[in-house]
């Protein structure tokens with residue numbers, strides 16, 4: 216198991232790598248390039264520079280999150296093959312600099328969805344929340360809520376230039392149902408997985424957030440059966456999963472622990488996002504502190520499912536709250552994520568010692 220934290224690069228992240236390095240147990244950072252338009256190839260020189268920052272700070276960068284998938288690929292549009300060729304070259308370029316895992320998602324239009332970016336908890340900390348009633352508002356209102364409350368930081372997957380055309384994008388998804396989206400995912404995987412096998416990179420699809428349809432958009436990474444179907448569609452270890460405990464648990468019908476255990480056992484779980492959420496009612500929730508007693512997930516069982524089944528991949532705390540006066544990109548403050556790392560490593564140490 217390799218503990219990591221996400222880092223948005225020298226321009227996009229106000230947290231210096233030197234601070235991340237001081238979090239006990241963190242071996243590396245999970246990074247990405249944010250100045251290459253989606254669909255284009257990530258240039259080798261930019262990759263080298265990005266990974267060089269991590270190395271200079273004594274950290275690894277073996278996981279990329281994310282190399283986003285162009286809507287042309289998801290829709291199966293006329294420009295899809297060009298975008299896929301660019302994606303293949305990006306995989307090759309990343310492999311050259313030691314990248315082992317690429318996280319991505321296949322969600323139409325939105326990479327993730329929250330309805331409240333500044334949800335205050337009783338202890339005064341700030342977090343993100345999702346309430347179904349707020350998603351029934353107009354599309355423009357929901358998009359505005361997220362963009363207006365990002366504290367001036369660009370949000371991955373919520374590039375304003377892309378979302379300015381949100382209505383246009385929605386129109387392009389008309390007629391794309393779950394089956395069509397699924398076919399387009401398989402088309403993409405059949406193209407890229409051989410390249411991954413050749414250069415030693417593993418793809419890791421992130422579950423849909425939330426794991427059910429919103430605004431009538433198709434959804435194909437919602438539960439155990441979807442993940443099973445994806446793994447079987449292209450039967451290769453390079454075709455794997457990022458299991459995000461928070462996202463998958465947003466549907467209370469999903470058994471997070473069983474899913475973690477099964478796909479770890481099947482050697483398809485390459486990357487784990489570990490966070491806790493507190494279900495308020497039905498499918499409404501907020502992102503809480505990591506410890507089990509604060510949320511609806513049993514974090515001991517989460518780590519146990521990984522440990523018992525021989526997890527050897529990368530892990531990171533996912534979102535954190537804002538505490539101790541910290542502000543910044545929602546979900547990605549230093550303090551609460553660092554507490555998350557320490558807590559998860561504590562659980563892990565206990566589990567390893569019990570095994571002896």
Ligand SMILES: [Mn+2]
Nearest residue numbers: 459462488533
């Ligand atoms: Mn996640």
